[in-house]
Amino acid sequence: DTGVSQNPRHKITKRGQNVTFRCDPISEHNRLYWYRQTLGQGPEFLTYFQNEAQLEKSRLLSDRFSAERPKGSFSTLEIQRTEQGDSAMYLCASSLPRGQGTYEQYFGPGTRLTVT
Amino acid sequence: GENVEQHPSTLSVQEGDSAVIKCTYSDSASNYFPWYKQELGKRPQLIIDIRSNVGEKKDQRIAVTLNKTAKHFSLHITETQPEDSAVYFCAATTTDSWGKLQFGAGTQVVVTP
Numbered sequence: 001d002t003g004v005s006q007n008p009r010h011k012i013t014k015r016g017q018n019v020t021f022r023c024d025p026i027s028e029h030n031r032l033y034w035y036r037q038t039l040g041q042g043p044e045f046l047t048y049f050q051n052e053a054q055l056e057k058s059r060l061l062s063d064r065f066s067a068e069r070p071k072g073s074f075s076t077l078e079i080q081r082t083e084q085g086d087s088a089m090y091l092c093a094s095s096l097p098r099g100q101g102t103y104e105q106y107f108g109p110g111t112r113l114t115v116t
Numbered sequence: 117g118e119n120v121e122q123h124p125s126t127l128s129v130q131e132g133d134s135a136v137i138k139c140t141y142s143d144s145a146s147n148y149f150p151w152y153k154q155e156l157g158k159r160p161q162l163i164i165d166i167r168s169n170v171g172e173k174k175d176q177r178i179a180v181t182l183n184k185t186a187k188h189f190s191l192h193i194t195e196t197q198p199e200d201s202a203v204y205f206c207a208a209t210t211t212d213s214w215g216k217l218q219f220g221a222g223t224q225v226v227v228t229p
Contacts, residue, residue, distance in 0.1 A: 004159075031214075031215065033215075033216065033217075035217075040221075040222070041221055041222070042120075042122075042205045042207070042219030042220055042221055042222050043160065043205070043217070043219050044219070045216040045217065045218070048214045048215075048216055050214070055214055056214050056216065091159070091160070095215065103148050103150075103165070103167075103209075103211050103215060104150065104162050104165065105150070105162070105215070105217060106162065107152075107159045107160045107161070108159060109158070109159045110159060
């Protein structure tokens, strides 16, 4: 499968625990995005990487959230001290470098987080 | 920042009829408008997109139109089939920026046989 992959697909955790999600983008894509989707809503932008550099963070990304892309390949999103309001689908997307004439973002299957 | 509004929130059509979903955006700098289809429990899938230098784009039974002056764009699905049933999202972004997508709230399309 050469598409965007995410692990785990589902995560149930208790309030206050830390969780970490992983995203593996399409191999030649140097841009990587994290979005959050709650039931009945469109995805909301969280953060963006170009190679290993995190270039933008949404106001939605509180201090409890941190994202990394250490070698410009896979990325991780960590949520510390989870709250029930963090329950959502966390989606990762990737796209080709800017300037290659295409702007399509391809999404992974998401990690569904449930905080009890 | 960009704000995208999408209507209707639900749309029921008979198989074979056409479906139209409309979106408006607020940022006149937006110049790339993709549409995604999301089936229950699945990832959003890009089905068609349009850039601001064209007014219409077609791909088989789906088409997208863009009115830059009015800042709205629409998705048209002709000859609908049951497998077209899904949630459809419009989005907008500026390609000169980081390309983060601002999504609409989605339209639940139900195609009844």
